[in-house]
Amino acid sequence: MGSIEGQEIHVLMVALPFQGHLNPMLKFAKHLARTNLHFTLATIESARDLLSSTDEPHSLVDLVFFSDGLPKDDPRDHEPLTESLRKVGANNFSKIIEGKRFDCIISVPFTPWVPAVAAAHNIPCAILWIEACAGFSVYYRYYMKTNSFPDLEDPNQKVELPGLPFLEVRDLPTLMLPSHDGKSLDMWKADDYCMEWLDKQVRSSVFYISFGSILKSSENQVETIATALKNRGVPFLWVIRPKEKAENVDVLEDMVEEGQGVVIEWGQQVKILCHMAISCFVTHCGWNSTIETVVTGVPVVAYPTWFDQPLDARLLVDVFGIGVRMKNDVVDGELKVAEVERCIDAVTKVTDAADMRRRAAELKQATRSAMAPGGSLARNLDLFINDIKIVKNDVILTPK
Template sequence: MVALPFQGHLNPMLKFAKHLARANLHFTLATTEQARGQVSSTDEPHSLVDLVFFSDGLPKDDPRDPEPLAESLRKFGPKNLSEIIEKKRFACIITVPFTPWVPAVAAAHNIPCAILWIEACAVFSVYYRYYMKTDSFPDLEDPNQTVKLPALPLLEVRDLPTMMLPSDGAPFNRLIAEFVDCLKDVKWVLANSFYELESDIIESMFDLKPIIPIGPLVSPFLLGADEEKTLVGKNLDLWKSDDYCMEWLDKQVRSSVVYISFGSILKWSENQVETVATALRNRGVPFLWVIRPKEKGENVQVLQEMVKEGQGVVIGWGNQEKILSHEAISCFVTHCGWNSTVETVVTGVPVVAYPSWIDQPLDARLLVDVFGIGVRMRDDVVDGELKVAEVERCIEAVTEGPAAVDMRRRAAELKHGAVSALAPGGTSACNLDLFINDITIVT
């Protein structure tokens, strides 16, 4: 398994290995040297996965901005990864979408290759249809233009994944174009989703490039397994988790706490923090907020005052699956990254969707308009800033508003579908069995 050293890449790979572990397969997870010193988990994952590291070709102190990192990996990745591959006999290579040079390496070693698609099947469909020119798209310069694609609601250009838009720049656009091109060397596209969640999208891709749902890739305890009996209970976290927040949650009223997190990459601006904090103070609701130490947002006075008064807790990092599954959580204010989207679906928690970039705008449309489990929080159309009244409107809508009951009912239905998909005989469980049979036959 080959992944980049990002939280959103490493953990889906580890969870994928967990779901395949019943087949007594052996796993090697390869990522770049940059992650060697960052992985702060216990030794527990090593019982399931051998961790190996290869150079991305950049000096140790390089800031690793996206464009030079992608270029260096194109140049040095194939040779450095090949040195790892040559040391063992591998039945299959599985990689993430953002290393489009890996399938060619697999082909050169005559090893079948799979992509672990770590975004929505809907995003895969949009990328494929655009770069393979199977459907017509408007001028992507105009965010107000509409886009009609199979199995999706009517979209605007602003809803599309940003990496394909001119505003994101040529390097990102090139990366996705290379990904779609590399699919010629890919035998399986395995998706961190499940049929019941994106059935129309999955069916719409049957005659183009089939995408096989094998998710949700979450820790087994969220699917009803006894955590003590599962092979691995922890993730490969790049930051240490502040677990004391769970004790605080235990003292809160059921369905009362607003959970706020923007994932592992995005950072809050001080203005955003002050706006959301003011809205929480006005409504008097308890909150659990993830703000990493490197951000300045935690220094906002109104937030510090509320924490001091006991209204809420701010942590640098936490076990999101355990937080979302806690009965005290009422809603999730999220950036709509796909891992967070899957976790909120599996735990049955309604969302306030506040997307920023990459796949998040389309994920937000799915959460609100397709899955029906949330509302969209938007910046002001005049000055582009988030307003207190908008935050209050959204929190009320998902916790007390007329539609809140329907959102919770729909969230509970999706949660049931997620559990069923990976139960024996479920749609994803059967797809995993077929994949195991395929790589066994190949070898």
């Protein structure tokens, strides 16, 4: 038998240019980093300028790009982009592989044409799941018809599935429901000056508010949350992108001018959550944010909207017990000031807040143990690398 010890292993990662796709890939590459592993990240051509101007990916991966088939000036909303890639993605992505031998391809579930390309080129392919395993359990049981589901038109219907808490239809990933949102994305350079502001705040006093890189907050939502923060006198650090225009809400502008809070376009979320001044994370419960709040031990006010977010919120609040769910009014569907104030009180003043913080600290310690040398995460990553080596060895030793 031959050996591949010391030989360079080339891994090609494929992701769409969404925060929730690229960030897990880059973090995965960081955890896999070994002296003889070389990573290349492939994404669509429209992300070239953005990623090429960012320092972080360059230390981890080489960047390559392929066409998504859309005109240059297309806004690339989620659904048209997905449909175009379904038609041309496989062919255009194949051109990257034809020029170089890769030992493994790692993709995400939302580029379903990648495994077929990998198989056509006789390259092993792995999928990096970027949602909660509970979400994939729901998908499997629904689409494979292993369990019965109620009428999905009624959001109040109960759903009982093995290994999961009791759910309502409203908690299911919105991809399954009769109608679901299609949103566009943006990615931005982080505003680091907010860290200086946090350094001046009292320990465990600041609410960090961010609803992710895709969804937009309405002016009513911003005004409602801002009013509740003003009424309760809570300091805040709030991520609001320029295109939302919601930063123009008068009450929010007044609070910023008075020094009660700071509004930024984007921030380094893990760095912010790790700051000692942060008390609570008001979040949309995207999977990246869900993981990051658990790893950093920060309680949440969960305000989910679409896709897997309602299920993630259920896990954070009812399974992990580290937060409270913020809901729109059942009559007019709008968020009310009293509801936001209830949530603020729940994570700051009442007896349950202490239990939330204790459980959040326990989860933080558990994740740190898993990530430490010899922990479950480290062991599983080593097993994955060994699998790549075995496949590479077989390819080298198998006669042509």
